[in-house]
Amino acid sequence: MKRAFPILGVLTAILLSYALYQALVVAPTEKTMGDVQRIFYYHVPSAWTAFLLFFINFGASIVYLIKRNPAADIVGLVSAEVGVVFCTVVLITGPIWARPVWGIWWTWDMRLTSTLVLWLIYVSYLFLRRFSSGGQTPLLAAALAVLGALCVPFVYFSIWFFRTQHPQPVMGGGGSIDPRMLHALLINWLAFSCFAFLVCWSRYRLEKLQRDVDHAHAMESLLDHGGSGR
Amino acid sequence: MSAPNGITGITLLKDLRLEWRSKDAINSMLFFSLLVVVVFSFSFDPSAEESRQIAGGLVWVAFLFAAVVALNQTWAREIRNQVLDAYRVSPAPANSLFVAKTLGNFIFVSVLEALMTPLFIVFYQLRALGPAWQLLLVAVLGTWALVVNGTFFAAMSLRTRSREIMLPLLLFPISIPALLAMVQATTSILNGEGARFWIVLLATYDLVFTTVCLLLFETVLNAE
DSSP, rough: TTTTHHHHHHHHHHHHHHHHIIIIIIIIBTTTTTTTGHHHHHHHHHHHHHHHHHHHHHHHHHHHHOOOOHHHHHHHHHHHHHHHHHHHHHHHHHHHHHHHHHSSSSSOHHHHHHHHHHHHHHHHHHHHHBBBBTTTTHHHHHHHOOOOOOHHHHHHHHHHHHHSOOSSSOOOOOOOHHHHHHHHHHHHHHHHOOOOOHHHHHHHHHHHHHHHHHHHHHHHHHHHHHTTOO | OOOHHHHHHHHHHHHHHHHHHHHHHHHHHHHHHHHHHHHHHHOOOOOOHHHHHHHHHHHHHHHHHHHHHHHHHHHHHHHHHGGHHHHHSSSSOOHHHHHHHHHHHHHHHHHHHHHHHHHHHHHHHHOOOOTHHHHHHHHHHHHHHHHHHHHHHHHHHBBBBBBBHHHHHHHHHHHHHHHHHHHHHHHHHHHEEEOOHHHHHHHHHHHHHHHHHHHHHHOOOOOO
């Protein structure tokens, strides 16, 4: 287990460099958008990774609510944190691409809006974790995570209907994709998922150690107090 | 079955009586939403036609902000003299307390809406082009959506530092779909368009979130 971490780290580094090569060199240049389109290999994998992490957060929160297992709580915390980071990457790379291609930084298009709302929900989750102290935090956070995850389909449907009612003259998606582009995309996704997993893992260990230290401190001060008189 | 109903009823009556005597929540909500109406009117300076386009958003944003004022007070009242702790150690089911609080807030916000709506109509020269009775349906469903989540999150933010600020931070992101549905339904009805999709969406939202809040409330109340 101890040695698995550096091995995974090296593998992720190799995979990320290979993915970079695929995205910047091997994948053909897009006809109309040019090289700008290459941000797609970072934008889409980040989005998929973020969604995956939010899904893991939902699962871990349910497990925590049922079993009250501290490990599930740490998994929930870690996946939300890393998910928010990846979601932020999506929200930043999107406008960078949109500016030259659409001519605008932002539009209240369905996907943009629903991703933004998703980001808001999970940021509020992190706020709750930050602002509440003591033993009740995991339970409150798990309850919020469940509500937040249930909100996602509503966000999706409402914004979908909102935006189909008022269509925007912005790209419709679809069309075919060059197999080399698809390959680069999937490799990047794999690399990003490995990277996310690596970060989550190390964050998990950190959180676990932090809690152990806090616990030890609490025990120590309790013992000191008990020993020093009264 | 009769016992929890009794507890719900007694708690609700107690809250209503307290509110009737102090009128804290309703007065602050009323004045607050009046301020919102006036400030919005200055910032947008709308004509009657424009008003119809933006009124849905305006009304609901005013009610949302005002509701937060009332929601913040619901549980704060129970903190004094450790009433909430007493409730937690008593054998009374947690959900009857939650239902009572939610119904109480629902009544407060409904009263606010009933009093503020004429003012909105006068200030913004509103006239519904669609069936006006649907507005009532939207109001009931929309208020319930705000209040059920709001009461739940208020109980949650009770456990945090700076709880007054925590409630909107938790409530607003989760309420976005409901808010969108309320605003769109209201605007559609005012403009004489169909609002069926939004009403169904709102009703589903209410159903799902009421169920989940009832399932999770006991956990949140007793979290230690």
